[in-house]
Amino acid sequence: MAIDASLPSAPTTAPPRLSGRAKLILFVLCAAQFMVALDFSVLNVALPVLGKDLGMSQSALQWAVTAFALPSGGFLLLFGRIADLYGRRKLFLGGLAVFGAASLLATFAWDPASFLTGRALQGLGAAAIVPTGMSLLTTTFPEGPQRDRALGISGTLLSLGFTVGMVLGGVMTDTLGWRSTMGLLAVAAVIVLVLAPGLLTESIPHRPEGMGGAPVSEQPRLDIPGAVTVTGGLLALIYALSTAAERGFGGADVLVTLIVGIALLAAFVYVESRSAEPLVSLPMLRRRTVAWGNLGGLVTFAMMSTVVFVLTLYLQEVLKLSAFRTGLVFGVQGALSAVAGGYAAKFIGRFGARRVLVGSLLGQGLFVAALLAVGTESGALLATAAVSLASMCHLGAIISYGLIVTSGVPDEEQGLATGLVTTTQQVGLTIGIPLLGVLATTQGDLFGGVRTVLAVDATIVLAAALLIAVGLRNRRA
Known part of the structure; x- marks a missing residue:
């Protein structure tokens, strides 16, 4: 039986060694992914303490998680496509800057509104960091043993970040207070932001003739209807499911946003089928x-x-x-x-x-x-x-x-x-x-x-x- 060429197969030669620069690039990209993974879980055990400190009710505490989840999941596809069209390095660095500033805002939050604003901006920064970091990794390391190794390290740190966040969040909250968990993320963002510009090169792919039906000379355009429908659909879907985790599916807001999310995603498929330059092929x-x-x-x-x-x-x-x-x-x-x-x-x-x-x-x-x-x-x-x-x-x-x-x-x-x-x-x-x-x-x-x-x-x-x-x-x- 022949091997499908579209799937990775066993290498025939020993994997080439990574250069010192390649190792530093891998470190920076994996550190950014680890930082975002850490943010998913580091705050969980601190929520009761945080709520008392900022005067948030038990029912409002879910928004500490949902405020991050909405933009971090809703804007991923849009930012991934923007990076393809206009530059991955630019968006990666911009996402790091937003994430770091948002972490500082959350660290020094003085009321629920300022804290939730910081969390939402963290999610927006994460939505830019994750797809651009991954695409920079897959385009930096060629398909084969090097990419296998790079994705293996990245996946390990991603998984480890969730677990480390659960343990580290409890230790830091007990010893330094809940604000230290957000401060840690701000410091991590600054470190990566300092190292990344000197290591990463801009990545704007060559646009082949006839791609999307457009001549090479034309400036690529963003599919605005597709961006609106898929982003709105994902935001509605993630809101509905995140809220259902706390209050069940019986609430009117959960049912309405769930229906709206499904309808928008169906509209997205229709829009993409008719677009000359679709957001998602x-x-x-x-x-x-x-x-x-x-x-x-x-x-x-x-x-x-x-x-x-x-x-x-x-x-x-x-x-x-x-x-x-x-x-x-x-x-x-x-x-x-x-x-x-x-x-x-x-x-x-x-x-x-x-x-x-x-x-x-x-x-x-x-x-x-x-x-x-x-x-x-x-x-x-x-x-x-x-x-x-x-x-x-x-x-x-x-x-x-x-x-x-x-x-x-x-x-x-x-x-x-x-x-x-x-x-x-x-x-x-x-x-x-x-x-x-x-x-x-x-x-x-x-x-x-x-x-x-x-x-x-x-x-x-x-x-x-x-x-x-x-x-x-x-x-x-």
């Missing part, structure tokens, strides 16, 4: 690697975030573990995930990204299913082992799906491809808990609810693995 979305790879990313992020949520409830509410001991469980998970990241690129080089994605999803599903063996009196050790192994497989899925989606994509569309990757990531992180996590808290019996969520979660991951194995199967040309 529909033929790209029809590529097997893009469609099935993003499905793998959506499932692995959505289902793993749900496992972490319900496992936290199980450890603290059923086994009555302290927040510190619960943090240790996720600390072990993060450490083993980092180890897995070091081997992911090697496995991809040997077996190919498709096999690694399918195998990783199968492993994630099976180890989540193993969590069904925990009991009401004991189970912390089993939970630690199973979630750590599931997380290691999860990291393999993260790295391989990103590689599958971006492999074989023309250089002039790398920003769009990485925007799709990161949008999938953000939507996955957003939808898992409201769609499944609510089952754990509405059944009356928390332990029974946790088991129900874990069973459904494992089933979805295993089913997705089988579908992707078929969808990405090798075909003869």
